[in-house]
Amino acid sequence: MTDAVVRDYPPAGAGPTPQSAAEAMAQARARAWSRQVLLALVRRTGARLGLAWIAVLVLVATFAPFIANSHPLYLVVDGVAGSPALAHLEPVDLVWLAGFALAVVLGLAPGRLWLRVAAWLGGVGLVAILAYAFVAPPVLTIYEQYRELEAEGRVERIVRAPIPYSAKDYLRDYGDTGIEAPLAAAGDGRRHWLGTEDNGADVAARMIHAARIALGIGFIATGIALVIGTLIGGLMGYFSGVVDIIGMRLVEIFEAIPTLFLLLTFVAFFGRSIYMMMIIIGITSWSGYARYVRAEFLKLREQDFVQAAVACGLPLPSILFRHMLPNGLAPLLVAASFGVASAILAEATLSFLGLGLVDDPSWGQMLNQAVQSSTFNWWLAVFPGGAIFLTVFAYNLVGEALRDAVDPHTQKAGAAR
Template structure:
């Protein structure tokens, strides 16, 4: 056992590797849900502007004010504690940033010649938004998606540490929680190795986001230097 065992004699390394699948799945699926909702809402705001933009932006602000972690804690008490519920809640309440980025890009694109040409030939709205405008404005959303994945992984770890994560599945947060033995003893390897896995995974996705942002706008990198 390279990384030792837990209080029940189970191999820690195999649990960390198995929990990696759970954390990354929650991060990817919840981010996919968030980006899908955010891009759709942001596209409508940026394309139409006016009262549509005003109304939908108020909705965005309402969702931004919702504390996702608190909502997940409440949901753990009234809904089944499984992976799909967690994915759905995280995804349905973390889309506002994607909506804001998409809105900003579409506000710049809606008066471009290729958009006006698409309107003039009578293309359907869905085609204009998602076939012509979205490919030209999706890059900032990809940057945001990387940070959303990291945040979702961290959220799942916190909930599992509080014993409110998906039931019956190995997770990094549960391993951290089990670092304190029943007799009050501290099993340091159950705190260090799962904690290191969380740290490195979240750091990796944040670095990917930083790299994408620097690639999109090199001026930001020069300003930090």
């Protein structure tokens, strides 16, 4: 028996043949799939631009109280030092900051991806509970007090945020400020880079604080939709038969519900709440994801490795979530990144229609102000509109790049460029 015959042929030294290339690939360090996709993603210019814009948004949203705030970051009055900005931090601010810090720490920590994601969710949840239970900033905020103190000459040292106005600081101490174009203030020491809106608040400050709503609604609404869609779609795809028929009817029912109309109804009955909006957008948009997951699972169910997992007697959750879901995730991720964009648009639409939040800033609501005035105030249209456009565009870019990155065929084509 010649044993050399048995094995796959070892590569000969001569020339870069296909075999030796395959061999070299096998020699390459083992890389997890998620890492490969990430690498393929950041190799694309479009994805880089999109991710950069989203990163800027995340930074701005997280550190909004330190970027745009009427409360000074550091203040010494009558010999007493303090940080009004820190004292006035709301529970929401703390949750954002904690979430960001945890994400950085866990991002660098070793371990399985899903474990780290779970740790992040748990940590943010814990911080949220603690923050809402124990953090109580002063109920009455008087934004003009610092400017008055300064005018009285009692301030010894003051460090202000780069944009020294809060989102809801209507500059009452300056009298009738109304709508002002960018950098057109009346020479009383104010400087509004992006102008002011109807009530006299600084547009830049409002836009910075509105970034939170844009990000939050996108991620949470899409997250809710993803979880529901994956569960229902996965069960439909795996069990097929009766489960599938019932599930598909459910999908059809939910697809027939007009999201905007439902939102209008709920706003009319229960008042305005950003969380309600997130939930409603989430539970009306899962049907698309369920369809994707179902199709993937129907395909995967027949795959040999799934059959082998069944034959090994593995329990159902393992088969569904360990052997099937990661393999069917690719189209889901792509759909999700487009879903984030459409959730942002849904909120903007609602706010534009005047059914969004009352006092809290949102990009859509600012657009609404732009059209309500008798004159056309271009800065109220251009800046929030531009932000919505760029954000939706960024998510679409990432989604498109993700679709290419998870598809091995286009991956090669991408490498060629």
